Amino acid sequence: MKARPGYFGLFGGRFVPETLVEPLRALTKAYAKARRDPSFNRELAAELRDFVGRPTPLTFARRLSAQLGLKLYLKREDLAHTGAHKINNTVGQALLAKRMKKTRLIAETGAGQHGVATAAAAARYGLSCTVFMGTEDMRRQAPNVDRMRLLGAEVVPVSAGTRTLKDATSEALRVWSATSSDTHYVLGSALGPHPYPTMVGDFQSVIGTEARRQVLAACGRLPWEVVACVGGGSNAIGIFSGFLKDKGVRLTGVEAGGRGIGSGLHAARFSGGRPGVLHGTYTYLLQDKHGQVRNTHSVSAGLDYPAVGPEHAQLRALGRARYVFATDAEAVAALKILCRLEGILPALESAHALAYVLRERRRLRKGSIVLVNLSGRGDKDMPALEPYL
Amino acid sequence: MSLAQALARRRASGRCGFVPFLTAGDPTLAATRGYLEALTRAGADIVELGVPFSDPVADGPVIQAADMRALKAGATLTKVLDLVRSSRGNGLRTPVIVFTYLNPVMSLGLAAFAKRCARSGVDGVLAVDLPAEASGPLSAQLGRNGVELVLLASPTTSDERLRAIGRKSGSIVYYVSREGVTGVRRGLAPRLAARLKRVRALTGKSLIVGFGVSRRAQARALARHADGVVAGSALVAAAASGGKKALAKAAREICGGLAC
Numbered sequence: 001m002k003a004r005p006g007y008f009g010l011f012g013g014r015f016v017p018e019t020l021v022e023p024l025r026a027l028t029k030a031y032a033k034a035r036r037d038p039s040f041n042r043e044l045a046a047e048l049r050d051f052v053g054r055p056t057p058l059t060f061a062r063r064l065s066a067q068l069g070l071k072l073y074l075k076r077e078d079l080a081h082t083g084a085h086k087i088n089n090t091v092g093q094a095l096l097a098k099r100m101k102k103t104r105l106i107a108e109t110g111a112g113q114h115g116v117a118t119a120a121a122a123a124r125y126g127l128s129c130t131v132f133m134g135t136e137d138m139r140r141q142a143p144n145v146d147r148m149r150l151l152g153a154e155v156v157p158v159s160a161g162t163r164t165l166k167d168a169t170s171e172a173l174r175v176w177s178a179t180s181s182d183t184h185y186v187l188g189s190a191l192g193p194h195p196y197p198t199m200v201g202d203f204q205s206v207i208g209t210e211a212r213r214q215v216l217a218a219c220g221r222l223p224w225e226v227v228a229c230v231g232g233g234s235n236a237i238g239i240f241s242g243f244l245k246d247k248g249v250r251l252t253g254v255e256a257g258g259r260g261i262g263s264g265l266h267a268a269r270f271s272g273g274r275p276g277v278l279h280g281t282y283t284y285l286l287q288d289k290h291g292q293v294r295n296t297h298s299v300s301a302g303l304d305y306p307a308v309g310p311e312h313a314q315l316r317a318l319g320r321a322r323y324v325f326a327t328d329a330e331a332v333a334a335l336k337i338l339c340r341l342e343g344i345l346p347a348l349e350s351a352h353a354l355a356y357v358l359r360e361r362r363r364l365r366k367g368s369i370v371l372v373n374l375s376g377r378g379d380k381d382m383p384a385l386e387p388y389l
Numbered sequence: 390m391s392l393a394q395a396l397a398r399r400r401a402s403g404r405c406g407f408v409p410f411l412t413a414g415d416p417t418l419a420a421t422r423g424y425l426e427a428l429t430r431a432g433a434d435i436v437e438l439g440v441p442f443s444d445p446v447a448d449g450p451v452i453q454a455a456d457m458r459a460l461k462a463g464a465t466l467t468k469v470l471d472l473v474r475s476s477r478g479n480g481l482r483t484p485v486i487v488f489t490y491l492n493p494v495m496s497l498g499l500a501a502f503a504k505r506c507a508r509s510g511v512d513g514v515l516a517v518d519l520p521a522e523a524s525g526p527l528s529a530q531l532g533r534n535g536v537e538l539v540l541l542a543s544p545t546t547s548d549e550r551l552r553a554i555g556r557k558s559g560s561i562v563y564y565v566s567r568e569g570v571t572g573v574r575r576g577l578a579p580r581l582a583a584r585l586k587r588v589r590a591l592t593g594k595s596l597i598v599g600f601g602v603s604r605r606a607q608a609r610a611l612a613r614h615a616d617g618v619v620a621g622s623a624l625v626a627a628a629a630s631g632g633k634k635a636l637a638k639a640a641r642e643i644c645g646g647l648a649c
Contacts, residue, residue: 015491015518017447018541019568021550160453161443170446177447178569180545276492277518278444290465291496293443 006194009317011310014193016280020173023180028195030100035202040095047091048206051124052081054088056207058214059374063341068361073218074374075211075239078346084376085207085235086117090186092203094121097184104128104179107186108172110137110165110231111302111349112144113376114188119153121186129153132171136163137301140384162295165231165305169279189232190309193280197310201237207373208242215371224368225250228375229352230323231267231302233309235375240321250322253312254356256298257325265297268325269308270316276307283310299328299384300348302376326355332388334358335378347376348384392435392513392537393560393595395484396616399434405608405647406617408597409624409640410437410488412455414464418472420632425476427633428624429483431640432647435597435617437515440469440489447490447517449572451622455629466493467505474509486513486539494527503530513537515563521554528557539563542588544578555592562594563619566611567601572622577601577610585614608646618647 006012006028014024034040048054056079061072077085090107097105105122107129109115115131122129131148135157138145148155161167169192176185190200215223226243228236230253243249258266266272269284276285278293286294286306298304308323315321326334331348334355338344346354353372357364364370378385390398396406409428413421421438428436441459445452466489473485487506494502494516506514514531516524521540528538537559542551545568554562564585566578578584578601589596598611599619611618620643627639 013523014520015523016520017517017565018520018543018546019447019565021520021522022543022545022547025547161457166444170444173446174449174570178567180568276495277490278492279446280518285492287492287496289496290467291493292460292465293492 008311008314011283011313012194012197013282014280015277015282016193017177019177020193023176024193024195031096031195031199034096034099040099044092044095047095048088052087052091053079054206055210056080058211058218060218061342064337067341068357069366070361070364071219071367071369072357073215073223073369073371075207075371077207077235077373077375078344078377082113082117082120083379084113084117084347085204085238086114086188087120088206088238089188089200089203089234090114090117090121093184093186094125094127097127098125100184102182102184104130104183105186106130106132106172106175106183107188108132108165108168109188110168110304111300111347112137112141112148112380113302115148115153115155116144116151118186119148119151122153123151130156132156132158132168134163134165134168135159137165141301141380142383144380164301166293173279189234190237190311191232191279191281191307197281200234201241201311204234204238205241207235207238208240211239211371212242215369219369221369222246222249223371224365225252226371227252227254227353227356228373229254229303229349230308230312231305231349233312235373237309237311239373240315244320251315251320252356253321253323254352255323255325256300256303256352257327258297260327266325267296267298267303267305269306270323271325278307281307281310283313284308299331300352302347302349303352324356326352326359330355330359344374345378346374347378348381350375391560392484395434396561396595400616403648405612405615406434406597407432407644407647408435408437408617408619409433410439410619410621411628412439412441412452412459412625413469413472414441414459414462415455415625415629416458417462418464418468421472422476423633424628424636425481427637428640429481431637432644433483435484435486437486437488437619438469438473440466440487440493442490442493445490447570449570449622451626452571455625466497470505470509470511473511477510484512485510486515487511488515488517491516491518499527499530503534503536506531506536507534511536513539513559515539517541521550521557524557541565542592544568544584548591551588551591555594558592558594560595561616562588562592562596564588564596564598565600566598571600577607582614602643605642605646608643612647
């Protein structure tokens with residue numbers, strides 16, 4: 001499927017300024033070497049068990065299932081250390097950074113979960129840490145800003161452009177291009193220039209590997225459909241990867257529909273975008289007719305990004321996965337239902353995946369097994385939820 | 390005349406080439422037209438015209454802000470190319486390199502872009518986020534239309550890649566003298582002279598050198614080792630604060646250091 005290294009069919013690649021080419025080449029080489037080294041894989045597995053708390057459970061959503069007429073299972077990434085799947089990747093990249101003799105980690109963050117997970121990994125492995133965050137996101141995810149600082153990270157506010165994840169990512173790339181000799185850039189999603197989409201996807205594949213085994217153990221068969229929210233798309237690629245070869249399993253990614261596609265205020269790249277290059281990768285991108293990147297909107301900071309991971313673009317082109325969207329209102333409603341019926345406060349991001357299941361319950365086959373990746377917990381969303389309470 | 394020939398001619402007249410950069414459309418496209426004239430009078434041998442982009446990851450705060458102003462004022466890639474065309478009609482003879490991010494070019498289409506560059510009198514194209522490895526398709530389209538591709542090299546570029554960049558670039562290579570983004574800096578990078586010698590040997594091309602040049606002393610130090618010196622942020626900042634007059638003054642200040 002990957003004819004050219006770093007490409008997923010037509011998508012992916014490494015479209016970066018010259019100053020970033022050599023650091024990315026060095027990273028690609030170091031990552032390939034580490035992956036071939038049994039001691040790296042052993043160390044990573046031990047850290048995922050002892051520090052992250054893997055495997056995360058698979059929870060049968062009993063009351064919600066009864067209401068929907070389905071068997072709804074939740075992969076509980078919200079129970080991973082620091083409260084989201086992001087830590088799977090940051091532990092992997094931090095261990096790699098140590099091997100590369102880097103002393104400092106930098107990261108971008110939107111919802112703050114990747115920033116917190118990077119800060120936690122930096123603390124555990126004795127690395128210093130700087131996190132770039134848009135000022136708009138700092139406002140709506142305030143609890144995570146405090147958590148990052150408590151974990152010893154410096155949080156650098158980014159007030160350029162839309163003041164969200166996109167601009168934080170640009171700033172992290174700029175800083176990395178000047179500091180790559182001692183600094184590793186921990187990109188948080190299956191996005192960006194090669195090798196990030198592949199590497200982040202690999203580190204997140206633990207979700208799908210576990211979930212497949214757990215569903216088989218619980219049900220004796222594979223799920224009818226696997227559903228995950230898609231911002232950059234790392235939690236989705238993580239859980240999808242476990243089922244890619246199971247051709248009968250439907251894979252569905254749910255993007256942020258914001259206030260609806262017609263409003264223009266959304267982050268549904270597959271519904272409103274076309275292929276282009278942002279942050280080093282060729283993929284579906286929300287852009288105007290002149291090739292300028294469009295502003296996005298989502299109630300969830302983690303989905304509020306104008307490009308989607310290139311592997312998703314390929315999965316869609318191949319017809320292996322399909323991509324839909326859920327609106328802000330649908331996500332908030334789904335979040336509330338999960339709280340009331342299952343005692344779980346999901347992240348607003350993950351609530352988009354649930355919202356799709358709630359909306360499509362009649363189309364989903366009665367009694368079929370549906371697996372939702374509950375990618376994170378919602379404590380961080382309390383300030384954003386206030387108007388809805 | 391190739392870009393390298395333009396620089397060689399200037400060298401023959403006793404000074405290093407001067408390559409000012411401007412963000413097109415900041416504050417308006419009409420103002421940029423006047424700025425082009427001012428830069429030509431100040432001694433520009435090649436002008437680098439920046440196409441504003443919403444997400445300029447290679448640029449520091451000065452050019453980021455200029456891009457945002459230009460976009461707000463309505464600049465687009467095609468309008469920038471039209472500006473070059475109309476300036477040519479008004480007698481602009483200085484060679485022009487269009488400095489752009491890849492996405493607006495892809496959005497227009499590589500073939501349409503290359504044709505339009507040629508028709509507008511653009512001499513070279515530098516796509517800042519298009520490394521040599523991925524430059525084939527754009528290079529082919531530009532070549533078909535007689536427009537040069539300008540590739541970048543940096544302090545971290547390996548020898549193997551310098552050779553490839555030399556093979557794939559047009560008559561010149563743009564050497565980014567520092568890691569990091571565009572912007573004004575005080576000194577020059579250490580061991581720059583030796584590095585430039587090596588880059589020149591491995592690429593086999595004329596070199597324009599930029600990123601961080603704002604003062605006459607820096608320009609003077611670079612002039613001995615480069616075929617052209619690029620100044621960007623310092624000029625963009627001058628134009629933003631004092632318009633055409635301030636731009637001309639800043640350009641003369643830097644250009645004055647280029648005698649050799």
